Amino acid sequence: MARKRRAKDYASAEPAPKTKQTRAKRPHLTMAQAKSDIQHAGHQEGSPGILVFAILAVTVFIGFYYHIVALQGMEQLTGGMAMLDHRMSGFEVADVERLAERMDDDAMGQYNGVHITAGRLFPALMALGLIAVALWTLKTTWARWGAIIVAVGYAGLEIWATIAREQALRDVTQAKVALASSLTIAQWLLLILIIIWIVVMLVLKFVARNSTGLATSLDAEREIGGTYR
Template structure:
């Protein structure tokens, strides 16, 4: 009797095994679906930021510079003469607005575009050198874009330095090239993913009919 009571007490004190709910475990398909939802929202945010930064606010800056184009918009670069004309046309308030724009939309746009592109690559390409190459382009774009913002803001402080103008102009041109390359990677990955998914569903539907 004593032994049986001890065994009963031991069994009562033993912790119960945790119950695993299968519905809480994410399948690869569910993880892919969640990633795609984040990707769609990210692409929408990138498009909105591009419109706000490049098509709205930078164009509105022309009202504060006697119609002169902002350096950020000049794909082929710019000269010392253009910077001197901008400095003569823009008062401290206008320069401050350009600097503020660089710290807000000019900061968010490259970061969002780089992260969204890297997410698209991560979701739709396998691990390996190709993924790293596709990741390198948006990361480099973000670095060059942020560096360009700093270089342009520096052109409005102190005397005009031709070397500083040349550096900022080069960064602007490289930035646009990397922007086009990043967008091409993002669109290409999304199109390839759509075609692959369509083919898989098509093959599955044909097998179902057979």
């Protein structure tokens, strides 16, 4: 009887067999999944590109109003003669004299009003647009500062040119006409270069975005990291 009890006691004292604990198998993360997660997170956080394109859209609208609606509308007051602002190749003293003869005080007041409103707002927005695109697309500090300097310089040049054209119309002299003509040519050349620069920066931005991860997209099922144990 004692032997049976001892055998029973020893059997109950034996440690229970250890069950093999297995760690839940973790899903593997592929490059395609990682890229999709990053893009989704970027859309959730918002993109500065929305603000950049909003500034450019407002700039285009104000530019259309300034050059097409306001300045071309003033041709009704001058008998169809184009304003000095739109003479991209410059003008001579005779051109300014003929235009000044057709502009009375009311026309000059309206001309000045256009310059003070849209004529100030458009170059300021154009400069802001260049700065916004540069900060969004350019990576180096010196390139960004270069864009800021060009933008501020253009805005100052545009405003200076509008003042010079008004002075040339009020007092037609060779010196004032030459200054206004030179500033007008420089203003348009710089504006064209800025537009081209903005377009190039935007194109390069989207090309770089679409080409990012091209090599990994060819192997979309490649796993990131090692094997979990």
